[in-house]
Amino acid sequence: MDGAGGSVHVFDFIREKSMMESAGRTALRAAIQANYESCLSCHACRTQCPVHVATGLLAPLGLLRMAALGMGERLKQASELWYCLQCRRCTLACPSEVAPSTLIRRMREQGQWAGGEGEVAFKQLQRDHQRVRWHLANALLWGQDGQRVVDDWSGWAGRPIAVDDDVWELGDAREAEEGLAACMTCGSCTTVCPIAHERAVFDPVRLFRWVNLGGERQVLGSPSLWLCLGCGQCTSHCTQRVDGQRLIEGLRQRSVALGVVPSDMRERFTELDRGVLRGYVREVQGLLGRLALQELKNQ
Structure with a gap:
C-alpha cells in the first residue's frame, strides 16, 4: 500500500511538474511572440546569422530549443543573447515564420544585464x-x-565622426528611387533601426532627406550607405509605405554603377566586416566578464 501510495504521489508530482512546465512555455511564448514550436530545425537561421558565420558563437536554433523546453531563466542568462545584431536575417530566412530575433530581443529586455550600468555599457559598445x-x-x-x-x-572605435551635413552640396532635388518622395522625414525608420545609434554614423531618415533635397551624389559616396543590415524594420514601420531597405540597396547599386565607389566595394566590405564583427563579439565577452566580476564583488 505504501509503495502504491508512493507511486501515486510520484506520478502526481510528475504530472504537476509537467503542467507547470507547459504553463511556463505558454507564458514564455506569449511574452516573446515567437511560435518556436513551429521550428523545423532546418538551420536556415544559423546559415543566415552573420554572427554565426563570423564566429560560430551564436546559434539561434539552440536558443529556440531552450525556449521550447521552458528554460526561460537559463535563457535570460545566455551570453549569446548579447552577440545578436538584431539584423532579423534569421527571422526573414525562416520558412516556418519563427522569429528568433524577437525571442532574443525579449529575453534581453528581461535579462540579467537589462537596465542599469550594464545596459548603458552595452549600448556604448553597439555605438562603437x-x-x-x-x-x-x-x-x-x-x-x-x-x-x-x-x-x-x-582604436578606431574611439575616433569620433563629425556630422558633415554642412559641407554636403545640393544639386537639383529629384526622386532618386520610386516612392522616396513620400518620405515625410518623421524619423520612424531611425527609431526602429538597430544600428542608428549616432546620426553621423548611420541615420536612414538623414540619407533619405538628402537624396530628396538633391544631395544624392554625397549619399552615394557616404560610408553610411554600406552599414545597413537589411533588417527591413524601416520599411515595416514607415507610415508612408516607403521601402527604405530597397531604396538603400538601390543607392548602393547606383554608387557602383556610377563608379562612385570601387566595383568590388560590396565584396571587400562584407569580408572585412566579419573581422570587425569578431572584434565586437570579443568586446561583448569582455564586458560580460567585467559585469559578472563586479556582481561577485558586490555580493
Missing part, C-alpha cells in the same frame, strides 16, 4: 561597433587598407 564599421567603409572608399581598421578595433 557601428563607428568601427563606418571607418572600415570609409577606408575602402578611399582605396585604403581596411584590414588596419579590423586589427585596431578599440
